[in-house]
Amino acid sequence: MASRSGQLSWKRTALLGLVSLGHLLQPVAAVKETDFKKCDQSGFCKRNRQYADDVSTQGSSFTSPYEILPESASFRDGQLEAVILKTINDQKETVRLPITVSFLESGTARVTVDEERRQKKDVEFRYDTRARKERYNEAEQLVIVGGLTLDGNAQVTHQDESQITVKYGPSSSFEAVIRLSPFGIDFKRDGATHIKLNDGGLLNVEHWRPKVDYIYEIPDPDTEGQKPLEEAPPPVKREDETTWWDEFFGGNTDSKPRGPESVGLDISFVGYEHVYGIPEHASSMSLKETRGGEGQYTDPYRLYNADVFEYILDSPMTLYGSIPFMQAHKRQSSVGVFWLNAAETWVDITKTKASSNPLAKTTTTHTHWMSESGLLDVFVFLGPTPHDITKDYSQLTGTTTMPQEFAIGYHQCRWNYVSDDDVKDVDRRMDRYKIPYDVIWLDLEYTDDRKFFTWDEHMFKDPIAMGKKLQESMRQLVLLIDPHIKNKEGYSVLSELTSKDLAVRNKDDKNYDGWCWPGSSHWVDCFNPKAIEWWATLFKYDKFQGTLENTFIWNDMNEPSVFNGPEVTMPKDNLHYGDWEHRDVHNLNGMTFHNATFQALLSRKPGELRRPFVLTRSFYAGSQRYGAMWTGDNQADWGHLAMSLPMILNQGIAGYPFGGSDVGGFFGNPESDLLTRWYQAGAFFPFFRAHAHIDARRREPYLLSEPYRGIVTAAVRLRYSLLPAWYTAFFHAHRDGSPIVRPMFWTHPSEEAGFGVDDQLFLGSTGLLHKPVVEKDTESVDIFIPDDEIYYDYFTYQPLKTSRGKRVTVSAPLDRTGLLMRGGHIIPRRDTPRRSAQLMRFDDYTLVVTVNKAGTAEGELYVDDGDSYDYQNGQFIHRAFRMADGSITSVDAQGRDTRAVEAGAWLKAMDAVHVDKIIVVGAPAAWDRKEVTVQSGGETWTVPVKYHAAEKGRAAFAVVGRVGARIGEDWTVKLA
Known part of the structure; x- marks a missing residue:
């Protein structure tokens, strides 16, 4: 549902009981940026940015006031402990900051800086006793679920008065060089530096201090001539305290009982031009610079979960969720950092080019992280692959929960379906027009007077009967609870x-x-x-x-x-x-x-x-363990359709792959062509839901006129036919954190031309490459090809003339989306149209084989009951398919002896599920024969094969069927 909306009528406003807040409900065309802070309106961000500017101005004359006391350093069992001493300018005072550097078994390093609390004895002070005095230190309890085992093999290889060097990680190939004065850490892999902490000297821990009214010496009764207390001179302010103890914005006052306590640190990615992550922002996947310049931003990326309705595009402005996880990538190398801090956070990004060889310039990305409170707690990942970064991060925060199978089907929603009769009518009409769907949603208005856990008894007179009607066709109901x-x-x-x-x-x-x-x-x-x-x-x-x-x-x-x-x-x-x-x-x-x-x-x-x-709409690192997210209150325009792709891709590589955007746009009334294109795009979002504002016209897909209704129906059916491939991709996301939809840099980490591409995606490891049409009156798409493999059009089997690192133009008239099949893959499908995913549970499978240049292909299928946790007890089927040497084989992907698994009810029912047919795209002429041999379970039989020779604009293909081998058993089809 939406946030407060300027589109509400005054009649609805009265019903909301918000008449006294009329100034909040004036009509608006888009988000009021003035409702949300810029960096210079956020006291701690402004202070830390100013600190960075001061450091830059001083240049080489600047010395960071932070140093490790050499005598405080100790190393034991994979963990270094020491004390950083902060010298307070011009005051000859110091603050002690305990630091712990932990080296974990996974190869991840963790740097944590806290603060010793102290009471000043030579001054009298007043402070507010409302809040706790230590820094917030409980985020780990809510976010981290594993991966903290220390690396017992990590060891100090060098230590002197200037630095400590620790080797750790796989084969001790990682290295942390900890500089003592000024403090900083260089993280190396195979001898080369990849990440630097505090290299620019921007470490800034705003230490705890009392709120001072008057400073004076405490009288000593043994000392004569002491000035009376009332004559004590006023303090001399050395810093701008304007936002230390309270802050004002938008008519609100933020009291700050603990005073200033922000933490800031610069993190440099040496030799890396592209950085990704830190969702959620309506921006490109490859993050932009934030200190101005053509096409860049002037404000840092902000992480502060907020209800930003009708959000603007191409902006570092905060949105509904935040994951402070960033990864950097260059050719054949990925590294990353996770900034574990739940307070308001801003991230500046700048880039510099430097090289001793003018013909081989490299770019280093500098980031400046600033949080209002809490610990400085940062995890460092040294890769070297995107998959390594994702896996190691997922060890810490967990992987996406394994969804019920219905959850990856199509969801029908709007604000609001107004009665139980309305719900049953939508359900009936979806069936009438043979449009599959799995879930219908009820927004706020189902409740009695907006009291959650109640029903409006006048409009929803019999919710039990409504729910049972949905159960008849194995459909689900989702209710809003705020x-x-x-x-x-x-x-x-x-x-x-x-x-x-x-x-x-x-x-x-x-x-x-x-x-x-x-x-x-x-x-x-x-x-x-x-x-x-x-x-x-x-x-x-x-x-x-x-x-x-x-x-x-x-x-x-x-x-x-x-x-x-x-x-x-x-x-x-x-x-x-x-x-x-x-x-x-x-x-x-x-x-x-x-x-x-x-x-x-x-x-x-x-x-x-x-x-x-x-x-959920709001999220943080770890939210992936609990379900899906969506990108909030978008608008029904082409720009928001286009932006949904980089936003969802960025979620996936930041550890939260189960995401989507409101199909059709939440605000506004999309034209039929826009709505059609959005369904084609949404069919390739991990979370596939249509949603609309209460003031938007009804736009259920059956209300569209032809040809739009038929085209949208085909897009939804395409999603359902590919559910086996989607479910397999979710399985991998659940197992190791892999993105469900993947950007080019993640799938092809050596192809530099693809590092900034964020308008297309691969579906898991299926080889399906999708690029939707996101511009009006457009009937083709230019798809970036990241390798030298052959690609086929999914709908026509046309082999495309492609070249690595180049784009190929693919026809995409209104009734088709840009969808290619990469050679060398075997894609599982279920082709019988059904009304819902659960009605397809025991349908037979089709396997689509795309022959690569080497004449081979591989693929897999994971399936379980899609409902319970029985898969944790071996109740699943996981098959690995391979085509080589004229045969296609299926074996257990995990090397299990499936005969040793005691089958439960679901697994027994799967004995009746078979491979129906196999379609081999790019089949050689040698396979032009009438029948082939199938071997399985000690039996051998023949099945027919129909060969279609290559024609203009279409590759040769063969259709083998009916195969008849059980999907859960080993089998071989001999094609030659």
Whole structure:
């Protein structure tokens, strides 16, 4: 659903109970950028940027005030501990900053800098006692799930008064050179430096200090002549304290009881021109420079989860989620960093060219990371491949949850389906027009007066009957549940929330009251374990009446969105569980709510153990463990369609691959050609959902006139026929963090011309290369070809004349999208049209083989029951297919003896599922024969084959069928 929208009518405004907030609801055409901070309006960002400017101005005369005390350094069991001493300018004072450098078994290094707290004895001071004094240090507990085992083989290979060198990682090929004065670390692989910390001297830890009114010496009773206290002189201010203790923006005041406590650090990627990641931004996948210049940005990339409706494109402006994970790539080498800090964060990016050889210039990317509070905690990954970076990051934060199979089908949504009859009518009409779909969604209006866990009894008179009607065709229902709880007397959920003391508190330690869709609201504090336990009770079938086993959940507005709050979110000086300020945990907030709902769905019924489905809008590193995300309130225009690709690709390489955008655009009314093209694109998003604003015209696909309706239906059916390939890609994402849809640099890390390409994608490892049409009145696409392999048009089998590193023009009239098949792959499909994914569970398979230049092909299929966790106990089928030497074979991909697996009900049912046919594209003329031999399970039989010779514009292909081999058994088809 949307954030507050200027498109609401005043009638609806009155219904919302927001009349008193009329100034918030004036009509707007796009996001009000003035509602959100720029760097120079964010006190700590401005200070850190100024610090960087001062360092640059001083040049070689600047000396970083941070140094490691040599005598403090100790190394044991893969971990270096020491103390950094910060010298405070002109004051001859020092601050002690404990540093830990951990070398992990995976080859990842972790650098953590904290601060020793101290009390000044020579001054009197006042400070606010509301918030905790130590730096926020609990992000690890919520984000990190593994991968922290220390590398026992790491060792110090050199140590003197200037530096310490540690070798670690695979075959001790990684090296960390820790400079003591000034402090800095160079990370090397095979002797070459790839990442530098504090090379530019921008390390800046704003140390804790008291809020001083008057500074004076404490009188000593043994000393005569001491000045009376009331005559003490006022302090001399040495720094601009304007934003130290409070800050003002948009009519809101942020009190800062702990004062300034930001952390900043420069991280340089030596020899790397391209850096990617740090979603979510409506920007290119390869990140731009942020210090101005043609085509660049003037503000840093901001990571501060916010409800930015109708967001603008090509901007570093913050959006709904944030993952502070960045990777850099150059030819045959990838490295990365993960900045574990949940506070508001800004990242500046600049690039410099330098080389001793003028004919071989290299580019180094410099990044400057700045967070408002918390620890300096950064993980360093040395690769060397994109897959290594993704895998090592996933060891820390987890992989995407294995979804139910219905979740990767098509989802039909709008704000709002207004009644249970409306839902049943949409369901009926989708069937009437033979458009497959798996899930229908209910937005805010299904509730009674916007009270979650209730139903509008006038419009949804019998939700149980509605749910059962959907169950008949194996379809699901998703309901919206947001974190704000309507502040209304007699509402049982509110009563429980407040009586159990589970709500977020304001700076005065009272339950925070803000405004969202229900009007006055309180917010569930899901940092509190007791709140998660309580939240789970609300989803029990007997508690949330009207829900069934096919009911799942959508978490929206969990940034959190607060209509009358600063930057449309919660005040930073609010308090959470443990008395941590909201400023410390803001970017984690959405994930804690997502997690609470995920856990709740796991426990709706004892012994149920079905996989949850929960969609979230707000996210952080680790959110991938709980379900899908989407890119928020986009617009129905061609620009937003085009931008959805780099946004989704960037999510995937940042560890959150289960993403999509609202098909058709949330705001506005797309023309038929735009809507059609969006469906063609959306069919290749991992999360495939159409959605529309309450003021948008109804645009269910069956409402389109011909030819558009038929074209959209074909796009949806294409998605369903390829569900086996999609599910296999999800399996790999779940196993090792691999992106589900992959950019060119990830699949072809040596092809430099593809490093900036973000308008096309590969589907997993299937060899399917997709580029949708994203411009009006366009009937062809120019697809970048990253290698020297042969490519075939998916629809026509036309072999394309391609050249590595060049683009090939592919015909894409309105009824077709740009979809190629790379030679050398075997793609599993299910070709029988059905109404939903679950109705296809026991259909036979088609295998599409694309012959490469060497005359071979490989592929795989992973399948389980698509619903339970039985796959963890061996209840799955994972096949590896190979074509070589005139034969196609299928073996267990994990080398298991499948006969030793005790089959459960699903696996037994799969005995009746076979390979129906095999289509071999690019089949040689030698295969022009009437039948071929199949061997499986000790038996041999023949099946017919039909050979189609090459014609103009089409490769030769052979169709083998019906093959008849069980999909879960070993088999061989002898073609020659």
